[in-house]
Amino acid sequence: MILLAEVKSGLVLRSYQIFKTIKKIGPYTNNEVNGMLSLSVMEQNHTLRSFLDKRHDGAGLKFLQEVLGNHIVEAVEAKENGKKVVMIPFNFPPEVIHLFDNAVPYTTEVVTTIGVCALTHQGEPYWDYALSLGLPDFVCSANTIALGSVLLSKEGNEFSPDIMISAAPGGCDANSKIHEFVSEYLEIPEIILDKTGDSSMDFELYRRLFHQMFTRLEMEVGEADEDRMIKTLEKANEANELFWELFELKKLSPCPVPNLFTLMSYGTRFTMWGRDEAISMFEKLVEVAESRRRRGEYPAEKEIARSFWVYTGYYIDLLEFWLWLEDNGISYLNDLLNSQMLTDFYSPETKEEAIDALAATAWNYAMTRQMGAENMGLRWVEDALHTIEKLNANCAIYSGHHACKQSQAVFRILRDELSRKGIPVLRLDGDCWNRRITPVSVLQEMILDFVQNVVAGRRRRRRN
Structure with a gap:
């Protein structure tokens, strides 16, 4: 077991410092990459070697800087910029949050994955801490690692969101309960979006609940501007079109699309959909895959x-x-x-x-x-x-x-x-x-x- 005293601060605050450095990396040579890797611990070494591998032709660094980097940096700096952080699970569209000028999304499972890939000891200290509070070991690590870290905000060792959205009831009990626990423990307001079934009546209920959730969000972060909403969804459409271009390239055999592009795809989908970063990221993924073909x-x-x-x-x-x-x-x-x-x-x-x-x-x-x-x-x-x-x-x-x-x-x-x-x-x-x-x-x-x-x-x- 890794003691929290050994890592001293939360997952997001530790990752924030790493991404502030990564965002400064410019064009690099193989020697420069090897020099940087020689200074990193195994977890960081393997992650950087993966993203900076020549088969990805710059897409990996772009993903680290513009997608994951922006996601973490914007969340940490949100409050000093007068914005609120909305914690969402991976099965909730982030473009809902990007519709608002005064809100920033924080996607639980993406943040967990960042911790596992970027930090010494991965997410183990935060998992252990969550279990030490009495949570059972059959909860899901995908969200418990990030949320275990958020629990440290009670002692001032991690930043915390301003509001939480839970979209997993009915789909994932483990996800739903850990979000509920954090909401109660830290007294963070939580909005629950429940899917009850598959019929047209169920969807009508879901649609009404979604509208209620949106109204609640507006109460917390300010009213959404209609023009901004339409523009955000237009950008989501552009990214969606590129998503399917990449999908078409995956049909070819041998497949010219590197494996890690799948991770980059949903890492972008779960954080930046509706923003220019998503369009730019998928343009790069398609460009690299098409060039390889x-x-x-x-x-x-x-x-x-x-x-x-x-x-x-x-x-x-x-x-x-x-x-x-x-x-x-x-x-x-x-x-x-x-x-x-x-x-x-x-x-x-x-x-x-x-x-x-x-x-x-x-x-x-x-x-x-x-x-x-x-x-x-x-x-x-x-x-x-x-x-x-x-x-x-x-x-x-x-x-x-x-x-x-x-x-x-x-x-x-x-x-x-x-x-x-x-x-x-x-x-x-x-x-x-x-x-x-x-x-x-x-x-x-x-x-x-x-x-x-x-x-x-x-x-x-x-x-x-």
Whole structure:
């Protein structure tokens, strides 16, 4: 166990100092990168090597500076700039917060991932601290690490949000309860957005709740300007169009899109949607992938497995997971987090229409759409098959996070249905944000065994 005294301050305040430095990095040579890496601890070394890898052609640094860097820096500096910080979960559209001139979003799961990738000891001290307060160890590390750190604000060792939105009731009990605990413990006002079912009546109720949530937000941060709202959603449309351009490139075999671009995609989606940074980031992702396609360069040049991850990936070591997959001929085409099903574009002309459109987006968000459905297994199967067929994936992998009781409960249904369609499925068990549960070396061994003996074996039999 790592004592909090050893790290002294919260995850966000520590990350803030790191990103202030990263934002100053200009064009770099390999020697300069190697010199910087020699001064970093293992966690930072592997993360920086992953993002600055030449196959990403500058996209990784852009993501660190303009997406994650801005997300953290703006949250920490919000109050001195007269703005309020709104904490949101990953299944809530951040463009709702960007509509307001006086509000800044803080996405729990993104901040947890930043801590795991950027800090010495990763998120372990904050996880341990949350459990020391009496929280059970079956809560989800994806949000408990960031929220465990926020709890330190009571002693002045971390910054805290001004208001919280909980959009996970019905989709993730662990997520909902840890947010509720933090709200009560720190006396931060919380707005709960509950999805009750899938019928038209359920959506009408959800839409009304969404309007009530929006009114409450306006009471906290000031009234939203209609012109700003429309402009924000127009920018979201531009980014959405680029998202689907990148998706089209993933259909090619071998896939020219680097694995880590999936993480960059939803890292941008969960933080910067509706802003210029999202458009600029996706322009870079598409540009790099398209250039690689034209040159005939592919991250996994000997593409053995075209994998779709039916839940999420692992973030405990980017180098030994995302880039390691490529080096072993495994393309990470997409996952549930990045399968937003956002084929519709915003087209509002009034403030009320904009709020309705945002409600429809939130209703259809990843996790809310699948785990919040009346039939979790059926909706999960439908969405997984849809993406697998579109991307021509030849295998599926489930990360098996112990905290997600909903997905664990219906995984057998998913596996059986995919198997009937001829898609082999690998089940892994390990915490995606806590390396102490299952070491990355064990995950590598299981993935290689599956790919070499099942996926590659099927390909050989087809050729024969």
